[in-house]
Amino acid sequence: xxxxxxxxxxxxxxxxxxxxxxxxxxxxxxxxxxxxxxxxxxxxxxxxxxxxxxxxxxxxxxxxxxxxxxxxxxxxxxxxxxxxxxxxxxxxxxxxxxxxxxxxxxxxxxxxxxxxxxxxxxxxxxxxxxxxxxxxxxxxxxxxxxxxxxxxxxxxxxxxxxxxxxxxxxxxxxxxxxxxxxxxxxxxxxxxxxxxxxxxxxxxx
Ligand code: ZN
Numbered sequence: 513x514x515x516x517x518x519x520x521x522x523x524x525x526x527x528x529x530x531x532x533x534x535x536x537x538x539x540x541x542x543x544x545x546x547x548x549x550x551x552x553x554x555x556x557x558x559x560x561x562x563x564x565x566x567x568x569x570x571x572x573x574x575x576x577x578x579x580x581x582x583x584x585x586x587x588x589x590x591x592x593x594x595x596x597x598x599x600x601x602x603x604x605x606x607x608x609x610x611x612x613x614x615x616x617x618x619x620x621x622x623x624x625x626x627x628x629x630x631x632x633x634x635x636x637x638x639x640x641x642x643x644x645x646x647x648x649x650x651x652x653x654x655x656x657x658x659x660x661x662x663x664x665x666x667x668x669x670x671x672x673x674x675x676x677x678x679x680x681x682x683x684x685x686x687x688x689x690x691x692x693x694x695x696x697x698x699x700x701x702x703x704x705x706x707x708x709x710x711x712x713x714x715x716x717x
Pocket of ligand 1: 632
């Protein structure tokens with residue numbers, strides 16, 4: 513059990529911030545029979561609630577203090593409607609239904625990469641340009657322990673790459689272009705609508 517906060521009922525967790533060693537450990541895979549236990553089922557519900565509350569489009573178990581290979585993702589249509597169609601097209605951002613990924617593995621599809629600003633609920637208040645594979649295949653178990661495969665392109669592919677990194681103890685700051693690291697305020701003020709090439713040109717001597 514999580515020493516921080518876990519109780520018997522689902523709840524919203526505090527999100528662990530950078531510097532906590534749990535974010536830098538490789539998370540433990542679950543045994544299939546473990547997935548159905550009340551502890552794991554309540555953890556999944558609480559992770560979902562915590563993701564909504566944040567709000568975020570993905571959350572990994574280490575971010576709530578549990579070094580386990582579980583992540584939840586969702587990018588719903590209402591949220592996407594608040595983003596301009598031009599920006600959605602640029603970032604290839606499409607709705608992702610609520611999905612639980614247990615013991616996920618990832619394989620890139622093709623060689624193409626994209627670079628966009630990315631942030632993390634565990635590195636609160638900042639973002640940076642991060643290159644990611646444009647398309648990936650994810651194989652995982654669902655919340656009932658049933659195997660499934662997802663092929664994802666664009667922003668959904670970025671979300672799963674970010675979340676699966678958490679399960680390996682990796683944060684986006686390990687992959688970012690460090691010269692583009694910015695506060696949220698400065699991102700909105702200077703960089704939000706600019707293509708990666710222009711951002712880099714302005715920030716590289
Ligand atoms: Zn994150």
